[in-house]
Structure formats: C-alpha cells, structure tokens
Amino acid sequence: MAEPLESESSLLVVVLDVNAGAWAQSALPLDRALQQAVIFINAYLALNTENRLVVLGTNAHECRYLYPAPGGGAPAHDVQVYEQFRAVDARLLSGAAAMVDGAASDGAGHSLVSRALSMALCHIRRTLSSATSKVWPRILVLSAGSDSTREYISLMNSIFAAQKMSVLIDACKVVGPDSVFLQQAADITGGNYVRLDAAGSESLLQTLMFTCLADHYTRGILNAPGNELIDFRATCFCHKRVVDIGFVCSVCLSIFCQMAPVCSTCQTKFSFKIAGAGKGRPAAAPAAATASAPSAAGGTPSAAMSSLNLS
Amino acid sequence: QPKTPEAPKRHLGADLSRHATAGTGEGPQEHGISIPFHSRSHTIFPLSVAQTQPFLLAVTNTGACSGKPLLLLPMARPANEPADDEDYIDIDDTETEGLKGASGGYAWEEEYKRSWDVIQEDASGSIQSSVEGFSDQLKRRRRLRDTAAVQRGIIRHIVVVVDQSESMAVRDLVPSRIHATLSLLETFVSEFVDQNPISQLSLVATKDGLAEALTELSGNPMDHIGALRDKSNRDLAGEPSLQNALELGMHGLRRAPAHGLREIICVFGSLTTCDPGDIEQTLQALKRAEVRVSMVHLAAEVFAFKRICRETGGRFAVAVDADNMKDALMASVPPPPLSASRATADMVQMGFPIKTSSGSLPTPCACHHQLTFAGHICPRCRAKVCSLPTDCDVCGLPLVSAPHLARSYRHLFPEENYAETAAANVPARACFGCGVEWADGGKAPPSPRNGSAAAAPRHTQTRYQCPGCKQAFCLECDIFVHESLHNCPGCSPPNTLPLSSIPPHNTMARIAASVTVFVAVFVVAVFAAEGAARGAAYYGQDWDEQGCGCCCEHPDGYQQRRHVPQITVHVIQPPPTYIYDVTQTACYTEHSDCCGCPYVCGPTCIPQGEVLAPCNIGKRVVVADNGRKRKGC
Numbered sequence: 001m002a003e004p005l006e007s008e009s010s011l012l013v014v015v016l017d018v019n020a021g022a023w024a025q026s027a028l029p030l031d032r033a034l035q036q037a038v039i040f041i042n043a044y045l046a047l048n049t050e051n052r053l054v055v056l057g058t059n060a061h062e063c064r065y066l067y068p069a070p071g072g073g074a075p076a077h078d079v080q081v082y083e084q085f086r087a088v089d090a091r092l093l094s095g096a097a098a099m100v101d102g103a104a105s106d107g108a109g110h111s112l113v114s115r116a117l118s119m120a121l122c123h124i125r126r127t128l129s130s131a132t133s134k135v136w137p138r139i140l141v142l143s144a145g146s147d148s149t150r151e152y153i154s155l156m157n158s159i160f161a162a163q164k165m166s167v168l169i170d171a172c173k174v175v176g177p178d179s180v181f182l183q184q185a186a187d188i189t190g191g192n193y194v195r196l197d198a199a200g201s202e203s204l205l206q207t208l209m210f211t212c213l214a215d216h217y218t219r220g221i222l223n224a225p226g227n228e229l230i231d232f233r234a235t236c237f238c239h240k241r242v243v244d245i246g247f248v249c250s251v252c253l254s255i256f257c258q259m260a261p262v263c264s265t266c267q268t269k270f271s272f273k274i275a276g277a278g279k280g281r282p283a284a285a286p287a288a289a290t291a292s293a294p295s296a297a298g299g300t301p302s303a304a305m306s307s308l309n310l311s
Numbered sequence: 312q313p314k315t316p317e318a319p320k321r322h323l324g325a326d327l328s329r330h331a332t333a334g335t336g337e338g339p340q341e342h343g344i345s346i347p348f349h350s351r352s353h354t355i356f357p358l359s360v361a362q363t364q365p366f367l368l369a370v371t372n373t374g375a376c377s378g379k380p381l382l383l384l385p386m387a388r389p390a391n392e393p394a395d396d397e398d399y400i401d402i403d404d405t406e407t408e409g410l411k412g413a414s415g416g417y418a419w420e421e422e423y424k425r426s427w428d429v430i431q432e433d434a435s436g437s438i439q440s441s442v443e444g445f446s447d448q449l450k451r452r453r454r455l456r457d458t459a460a461v462q463r464g465i466i467r468h469i470v471v472v473v474d475q476s477e478s479m480a481v482r483d484l485v486p487s488r489i490h491a492t493l494s495l496l497e498t499f500v501s502e503f504v505d506q507n508p509i510s511q512l513s514l515v516a517t518k519d520g521l522a523e524a525l526t527e528l529s530g531n532p533m534d535h536i537g538a539l540r541d542k543s544n545r546d547l548a549g550e551p552s553l554q555n556a557l558e559l560g561m562h563g564l565r566r567a568p569a570h571g572l573r574e575i576i577c578v579f580g581s582l583t584t585c586d587p588g589d590i591e592q593t594l595q596a597l598k599r600a601e602v603r604v605s606m607v608h609l610a611a612e613v614f615a616f617k618r619i620c621r622e623t624g625g626r627f628a629v630a631v632d633a634d635n636m637k638d639a640l641m642a643s644v645p646p647p648p649l650s651a652s653r654a655t656a657d658m659v660q661m662g663f664p665i666k667t668s669s670g671s672l673p674t675p676c677a678c679h680h681q682l683t684f685a686g687h688i689c690p691r692c693r694a695k696v697c698s699l700p701t702d703c704d705v706c707g708l709p710l711v712s713a714p715h716l717a718r719s720y721r722h723l724f725p726e727e728n729y730a731e732t733a734a735a736n737v738p739a740r741a742c743f744g745c746g747v748e749w750a751d752g753g754k755a756p757p758s759p760r761n762g763s764a765a766a767a768p769r770h771t772q773t774r775y776q777c778p779g780c781k782q783a784f785c786l787e788c789d790i791f792v793h794e795s796l797h798n799c800p801g802c803s804p805p806n807t808l809p810l811s812s813i814p815p816h817n818t819m820a821r822i823a824a825s826v827t828v829f830v831a832v833f834v835v836a837v838f839a840a841e842g843a844a845r846g847a848a849y850y851g852q853d854w855d856e857q858g859c860g861c862c863c864e865h866p867d868g869y870q871q872r873r874h875v876p877q878i879t880v881h882v883i884q885p886p887p888t889y890i891y892d893v894t895q896t897a898c899y900t901e902h903s904d905c906c907g908c909p910y911v912c913g914p915t916c917i918p919q920g921e922v923l924a925p926c927n928i929g930k931r932v933v934v935a936d937n938g939r940k941r942k943g944c
Contacts, residue, residue: 054746065746118800122744122788125795129787153724154803156717161796164505188714232712233663244690245708247658250466250570251649252723253716259658266462268656 001217007133009050010215013120014041015141016066017174018099019059019111022144026175028201033174034096036205037142041092042085044213052135054123055092057099058116060109060145065119066095111145113181117158117169124167136216138168138191140208143182144175152181159185168219170212172196174204184232192224237265447786463646464572465719466659467510468528469503470560471496471576475518475544476551478581478610484633488580488609489547493539495637496578500539502644504532508700508715509661511567514538515559519549520585522556528563530700551579553616554586554593561600570657573602574625576643579616580609590615597623603647607639646722662690662708664699677704721797724805729775729789737774737783744788744800749774777801 016037023030045051055067069091117139124137139162162169168191171182178195186193192211196204214222236243236257246255252266262269430441473492484491496514503512514525514535525538538544560575567573575597584590597604597619605625606616612629620627626643630636664687673682677694678701686695692706700711734749741748774783780801784792792799 065741068746070741070746070748112804114798114803115800118792118796118798118803119744119746121796122742122784122791122800123746125791126745126747126787148804151804153717153720154798154805156714157721157796157798157803159714160718164795184714231665232714233665234713234716243663245660245662248661248716249656250659251462251656253465253719255661255713255716256658263656263658270656270658 001220004136004215004217005134007050009048009052009133009135010044011052011054011124011127011135011137012041012044013054013056013124013137013139015056015058015113015116015120015139015143016096017059017111017113017142017144018057018096018103019109019145020100020103021060022109022111022146022175026144026201027198028174028196028204030096030100033142033204034093037208038089038092039205040208040213041088043209045085045088047213047215050133052127053088054120055095056116056120057096058111058113059099059103060111061103062099063112063115063119064095064099066099067091069095109145109176110148110151111143112151113141113143113145114151114154114158117141117155117162117185121158121161121165121167125165128165137165138170138216140212141169141171141182141185143171143173143179146176147179147181155181155185159188162189168216170194172204172208172212174201180231194225462649463722464649465507465509465646465722466571467507467574467646468564468567468571469510469512469574469576469643470528470563471499471512471514472522472553472556472560472578473514473516473525473544474551474577474579474581475516475547476549476581477547480547481580481610484609484636489545491633491636492578492580492609493544495633495640497536497539498637499640499644500532500535502641504530506644506718507646508718509709509711510571513560513563515556515563516544517551517553517556518547520552520555520587522552522559524559524563528566530702531698550583550585551581552586553577553579553584553619554588554590557590557593557597557604557619561596561602564600564602568657568659570659572647572649573600574643574647575602575604576625576640577604577606577616578609578640579606579613582610582613584615590619594619594622605643607636609636646719659709662703662710663712664688664690664696664710726792726797726799726802727778728793729777729784731773732776732783734774737776739783742785742788743782744784744792747785749785 014037016034018030020030023033026033041053041055045053053067054065057064057066067088120139124139128135128137159169162185167189169182169185169189170191171179171186171193173179173182173193173195175196183193185191194207194211196207211224231242233242233244234246234255235241236246237254238256238258241257243255243257246257247259248255249263249266249268249270251268252263254263254265256264260270430438432438433440473496475489479489479492480487482488500512503510508530511528511530512535513528516523516525525544526534529535556577557575564573564575602623603625604620604623606620606627608616608627608629610629612627617627626639628635628639628642630639666685666687668685670684673684674686674695675681676683676686676697677689678696683695683697686697687699687710688695689703689706689708689710691708692703694703694705696703696710700709700715702709773786775786775789776783777799779799782799782801
C-alpha cells in the first residue's frame with residue numbers, strides 16, 4: 001500500500017456487546033472493560049484529527065447506535081480535541097448503561113452480532129459515499145456472547161459485503177471460548193482475531209492497542225498475530241460431523257457425509273450418475289455398461305448407464 | 312435498437328444514413344435496422360392524403376438510382392413496439408398497419424420530444440435538484456429485482472464468446488466497441504467469480520470466420536482477466552463465426568458435469584456470421600446438450616441470433632449504450648432459476664481442505680509447482696494447492712471451503728424487497744440501517760424538494776419499509792442491502808431458519824479443530840512427503856519422454872497433460888500400488904477420441920471412452936470404447 005496522504009482518515013465502527021448474561025460470567029466486569037475500551041477509543045481519535053468513530057451497542061434483543069446518538073449531539077467528525085473526549089466517553093458510557101439496564105434478562109448469551117455488522121456496513125457505505133476525502137473503514141467487534149447458528153447466513157453475507165467494500169473486521173473475544181464465526185470474519189476480511197483468556201482479562205486495553213489500533217497502512221508493516229490454522233471445513237448436515245470430503249447437493253448446497261438418494265433439505269431426488277470417483281457409489285457392474293455408446297458429455301465420466309432413480 | 316428519429320427534417324439533403332430503411336422483401340432479415348443509403352434497393356411506401364405530414368425527401372446517389380428523388384421515410388418501427396416480437400417480421404411492405412405508433416399516427420407524426428424541458432431550474436438557478444432527481448430515479452429502477460426463492464443453477468459453467476470482427480471497431484461505444492467490451496468483461500468476470508464461487512468460466516474469441524479459445528474452463532479470475540487485458544485481443548479481423556464459437560464452447564463445456572448449468576454468453580457486434588455449415592445443426596446440438604445461449608448484441612437485433620437464444624432458453628438483449636450493455640451483461644451474473652425440464656440434480660463430491668503452514672520448510676504446490684509455505688491440503692490425494700476454490704490438480708476433486716458455499720446461500724434465502732411508504736407512517740427518527748436522521752425531521756414536505764444538503768438522505772419524503780421487520784430505511788440503504796449486503800438489518804438474524812439443520816461450525820468443529828491442530832503437525836509432515844513422492848511419480852522429470860502416444864500427440868495438436876515442472880522432486884520409493892490406482896487419483900482429461908493408446912499410461916490419461924465403474928478391487932478401471940472393452944490398470 002502506498003503511504004497514506006495527510007487528508008486520509010479512518011472510520012472505526014466499534015460493536016460493543018453488552019449482553020448482560022455473557023458478561024456476568026466474565027472475570028472482567030463490564031464497567032472496567034468499558035473504561036478500557038473508552039481509553040482505546042480515545043487513543044484512536046487522537047491518532048488523526050479526521051478520524052471518525054461510530055459505536056454500536058448490541059445485546060440479545062436489540063442493536064442501537066450509541067455514538068453518534070440519535071437525537072442530537074455533535075457529529076462524529078467534530079471530535080478533534082481533548083475536551084471532546086469527555087463528550088464521547090460520557091455518551092458512550094451512559095448509552096451502554098442504558099442498554100444494560102433496559103434489557104430484560106437474557107440468559108441465552110447470544111448477541112445480535114450480525115445485525116450490528118449489517119447496520120455498521122450500511123453506515124460505512126453512507127459515510128463513504130458522502131465523504132470528500134478518502135476514508136479507510138474498519139470494524140472492531142468486542143464480543144462476549146457465543147455463536148448462534150441462526151446467525152450464520154446473515155453473518156456470512158455481512159462478511160462478504162465487508163470484503164467487497166474492503167472493510168477490515170477485527171474481533172476481540174473478551175469472554176468465553178473462541179468464536180469460529182468471528183475467526184472467519186477476521187480471516188476473510190483481513191483483520192485480526194484475538195481472544196482474551198481468563199488470565200489476561202486485565203490486559204484488554206493492551207491487547208486492543210497492540211492488535212486493533214493500527215490503520216490499514218500500518219497493518220502491512222506490523223506482524224500481527226495470525227491464525228493460520230483456521231478450520232474452514234464444514235460439518236455435515238446429518239450428523240454434525242466435520243467432513244473432509246463431503247457430498248454437496250447441487251440445488252441447495254447442503255453438505256452430507258454420505259451419498260443419499262434424496263437431499264434431506266430440499267427434497268431433491270438425485271439421479272445416480274457417477275460424477276467422479278468416490279465412496280459410497282453402488283459398485284455397478286460393467287455389465288450395465290452394455291448400454292452404451294459414449295455419450296456426448298465426454299470427459300468427466302458421467303456414465304451412460306441408466307440412472308437409478310430411487311423415488 | 313433501432314434509432315428512433317428526431318424531429319422530422321423538412322429540408323432536402325438530410326442526413327440519410329440514419330433514416331434509410333432497406334427492405335428487400337426477401338424474407339426475414341435484420342429487420343428494422345438502419346442501413347446506410349448505399350444499400351441495394353429502396354422501398355417506396357405509398358402515401359395517403361391524410362398523411363402528408365413532414366417526410367423526408369431525399370436524393371440518393373447510389374448507382375442504380377442516381378439523381379432520382381425518392382421518398383425515404385424514417386424508421387418504420389413504432390416507438391413502443393416490443394423489439395422481440397418476432398411475429399412482426401412483415402415482408403409485405405405495402406401494408407402499413409404495423410408502422411403506426413401507439414397513438415395511431417406514424418412515428419414522424421408524433422410530437423417530437425423536447426428532452427431539454429425535463430430539466431428545470433430551481434429558484435437559485437441551479438439544476439442540481441433535477442440532476443439529483445434523475446440519479447434517484449435510476450436508483451429506484453434498480454430496486455426492483457427478482458427475489459423469488461426458487462431453485463437456481465448454482466453450479467454453473469459458462470463460456471463467454473467475444474466477437475473480434477471488424478464491426479467491433481465502430482466507435483459508438485467509447486473508445487471503441489472492442490475496448491468497451493473487454494473492459495466490461497473484466498468487471499463481469501470478477502463479479503461472476505465473486506457471486507458464483509463454485510462455478511467456472513472460459514473465454515472464446517471469434518474472428519476471421521474462426522473461433523479460438525482464449526482461456527480454459529477455470530474458476531480463477533486472474534487467468535481470464537489476464538487474457539482480457541492482453542493487448543493482442545484488441546486486434547480485429549474479418550467476420551465472426553457464431554457456429555464455430557458455439558461449437559468450440561460446447562466442446563469446452565463437455566467437461567462440465569451434467570448437474571451443473573451450462574451456458575454460453577456472447578457479446579456480438581456484427582450483424583453477420585460466417586459459418587462453415589448449417590447453424591441449425593448447431594442449434595439442435597445445443598438443445599441436446601442443454602446449453603443455454605444468451606447474447607448481448609451491440610448493434611441491432613438479428614433474427615438468427617435471437618432465435619438461437621430463445622430456443623435454448625437464454626436471453627437476447629440489444630445494448631443501446633454502455634450502461635445498457637452493462638445491465639444486460641450483469642443480468643447474467645446471478646444464478647438463473649432452473650427450468651422444470653432440467654431434472655438433473657446430483658450430489659457433487661467436494662473436498663474441504665485444511666489450511667496449513669508447513670513451518671520452516673517449504674513444500675511444492677501442485678498448481679504452480681513452486682515452493683510455498685502455506686497452502687491447502689487436498690483431503691483425497693494430499694496434494695497442496697494454493698488457493699480455493701479450485702479443482703485439485705492431481706485428483707480432480709473440487710476443493711472449496713465452507714464460506715464459498717455460504718456465498719451462494721443468499722440465493723436460497725433472498726431478502727425481501729422493501730416497500731415504499733410515506734414518511735408519516737414511520738415513527739422512527741432515523742434510518743434503521745445507517746442511523747442518519749431524516750432530513751425533514753419526519754414530516755413529509757408538501758412540495759417538491761429543493762436542493763437538499765448532501766448529508767441528508769435524498770428523497771426524504773419516502774421511506775422504504777421492510778415487510779418483515781417493519782423498519783424504515785432510506786433509499787441508499789435500500790440499494791445497498793439489496794445489491795451488496797443481501798440481508799436486512801432488521802430481519803437478521805432470522806428467528807427460524809427455513810432449513811432444518813443449518814451449518815456447521817458448532818462445538819464439534821471447534822473440538823475437532825483443536826484436535827486436528829495437534830494431529831496435523833505430525834500428519835502433515837508425513838503426508839507432505841508422501842504426497843510429494845506420489846506427485847513425483849506423475850510429474851517425474853522425464854514425463855514427456857515416457858508419455859504415451861495419446862497424451863503427447865493428440866490429433867488435434869493440443870496437449871492436455873500436465874505441465875512439466877521446473878523442479879525435480881526425487882522419488883524415494885513410490886508405493887507401486889498407488890501409481891496406477893486411477894480410482895483414487897485419476898484426473899480424466901477430455902480427449903475422448905484419442906488415437907488408440909493401448910494402455911492406460913498414467914493416472915491422467917484414459918484412452919478412448921468413458922470410465923464406467925471401478926472394479927471391485929479398486930485398482931482397475933473398466934473403460935468402454937465404442938463397443939470395445941478395454942481394461943486399464
């Protein structure tokens with residue numbers, strides 16, 4: 001990347017997960033974590049006078065803009081001097097407190113991360129289209145809740161949209177075990193994924209500063225903690241086992257570990273042509289091959305024998 | 312598209328080249344196009360008294376009728392007649408009903424449109440608001456799209472045919488048709504690969520009556536973009552040959568499995584085609600092979616091309632200008648709905664490789680034969696490939712990762728179109744997506760808007776409401792959600808999923824992943840060595856010399872075997888049972904009319920015919936060849 005011009009700035013969208021149920025299990029209380037996050041945000045704002053900030057708060061029920069808060073207030077690009085940090089901090093902390101107080105008890109521990117990412121991307125696009133100078137967008141997700149399989153598709157859509165807009169998604173898992181979805185998000189978009197374990201709970205600020213503070217240009221120079229062994233394998237729909245080689249229905253793209261005559265998700269009946277070498281095919285005798293002249297579809301051996309249509 | 316005339320000119324010597332019609336009455340030709348006035352014959356339309364409105368009186372100086380004034384009339388096609396009404400082909404020029412426009416008069420009788428009146432100035436004399444209004448109209452038109460959750464052809468193999476004939480040098484698209492086409496195709500290729508990650512495409516060019524394949528069928532966009540950027544592809548010559556191009560495309564698509572959707576997309580600028588045989592035969596062959604042909608034509612509608620497209624189930628479009636061409640071409644990018652007649656659905660065996668890094672020692676990759684540290688290991692043959700999605704170069708297994716399949720899920724669960732609603736119905740103060748407040752503070756202004764500030768959402772009097780979550784969005788969020796994001800912020804995550812069991816990545820995956828990490832460290836090293844050893848047996852440095860006759864000297868002269876690698880990997884001890892275990896590692900090439908090679912020479916070449924079944928031992932392959940059975944082992 002070329003060195004950025006002075007007029008270029010960054011846009012950081014922070015997604016704060018304030019799911020009370022998830023934070024209750026954390027060694028680091030939510031208010032301490034918020035204070036550290038606020039210091040990180042101030043550091044980000046101090047890096048460049050033109051840096052913009054948006055903060056979204058999310059829990060299990062809703063997702064709202066904490067900063068810039070709807071209902072008045074200075075727009076983000078005015079935050080340039082130290083006194084104004086107080087305005088940001090105050091609004092952020094009060095907004096987060098309001099969200100925590102207002103929420104009913106949510107024991108599930110899942111937050112609406114995909115909704116937050118979608119809203120963040122909408123806002124980023126709006127900002128980029130109306131900006132006069134180049135703005136480099138990125139998203140930081142401070143996540144406490146766990147993955148929810150309901151969110152998978154919308155999360156992947158958001159990730160691909162972010163990849164197209166070249167938005168980096170950094171993820172910091174403060175509480176709980178690794179989130180595979182956020183790992184994939186960081187890997188696909190080019191961001192960093194960090195997980196705080198229990199011992200390092202006091203070092204949230206340090207972790208954030210070292211991994212997530214750098215802008216697009218600087219990340220090329222830094223040697224970030226990479227996750228090179230991310231498992232992108234899929235699990236089969238029938239047994240939820242991880243598959244190395246699976247069978248994919250060509251209509252609905254669901255993954256199975258064995259051949260089946262009917263796809264269980266889209267109810268498509270398959271014709272039993274041999275589509276490549278593999279397991280689980282009926283060891284059809286060559287006698288059946290008397291059926292044929294080689295068909296027009298040459299090379300890949302889709303056999304010209306009659307297809308067994310098990311209905 | 313036929314060019315509609317402007318205000319009828321009342322003076323002699325008008326510019327004829329855009330207003331001449333030629334009808335030879337010899338059958339359906341390129342009906343309704345403008346042919347410059349030096350064509351062979353002219354038709355004189357009878358005039359009746361009531362229609363003595365302004366007409367073109369022109370003098371032509373073609374050889375046959377030099378000096379004689381003729382009555383030449385502007386385009387005979389009424390303004391709003393659908394261009395694809397093939398029943399309209401009217402070879403009887405004396406009948407004039409079809410020439411009338413919507414209001415019953417001829418095209419030249421209608422009021423000429425004063426296009427400059429549409430732009431209006433506001434109080435300060437600026438036309439900014441009108442310009443914004445136009446751009447908003449364009450945006451709104453893009454809003455309406457097909458969101459039916461139907462079965463779509465997600466696995467696609469397409470061939471893009473580019474016309475490189477001399478008619479592509481016309482400058483009606485800037486800088487010339489061929490430049491505009493090639494740069495648009497670059498965008499098309501990237502979009503296509505982005506939205507259809509498990510699909511493949513290839514490029515074919517046609518000129519001088521021949522067709523040539525620019526690239527082979529592959530899913531890697533860089534190959535195709537490299538070919539498109541190649542300057543030598545801007546050289547134009549002769550006439551195109553649609554039949555040759557379609558035949559070549561079909562030949563390339565034979566490799567595509569039956570469950571995938573096979574398409575040929577053509578971008579043509581020429582009104583003619585120079586074919587060696589009967590294109591009807593090609594059309595029948597296309598129908599038998601279930602290949603869809605679509606075309607974007609840059610000049611005019613050609614009946615023959617259109618018929619091919621229609622009969623094979625594709626789309627035919629004529630591009631009026633550059634934007635139109637882009638829309639027509641990009642309409643082919645999302646997966647098309649499957650027609651009911653196509654019954655083939657199959658289970659495709661795919662591999663999900665693990666991304667690994669081999670630590671301090673680089674190992675060769677199977678795709679470029681270079682030493683790399685990181686890569687994906689094919690689960691079947693343990694060869695390393697650099698990037699996904701691809702087909703394993705050694706065993707041919709399609710390799711994808713779960714996110715690639717996830718990219719196509721949005722076609723299966725499309726988001727809903729937003730409905731326009733008045734501002735009064737919406738209690739929210741800001742757009743739900745971007746959080747920017749409505750500029751009008753929630754009230755609908757009664758009069759047309761003035762030039763609004765750039766930061767506020769435009770078209771502030773309408774909100775766009777999602778029927779699912781009832782949240783209101785602004786126009787820009789609407790467009791963004793439907794074009795890029797594909798999930799509504801208010802509706803995600805869905806409370807219930809339409810599928811009974813939805814993917815992956817639960818605790819099982821995590822546990823398995825952590826276990827895999829430990830095991831992989833041991834296993835990968837072993838497999839890498841073994842894979843390299845196995846790979847060497849195929850890619851041995853003297854592969855060329857000991858290749859069988861059918862690989863090296865194909866009658867057509869093209870080579871299908873692997874490239875000879877630049878590096879040598881020393882074989883320590885290849886296990887003999889694996890070398891010819893074609894069922895595991897064979898990659899079937901496509902020369903099905905190979906010339907009598909007497910044995911299976913290696914895992915990448917099977918002589919004539921198709922593989923019918925592996926035998927029970929799993930080591931032999933039974934191959935049928937025109938009635939002759941041969942065994943290879």
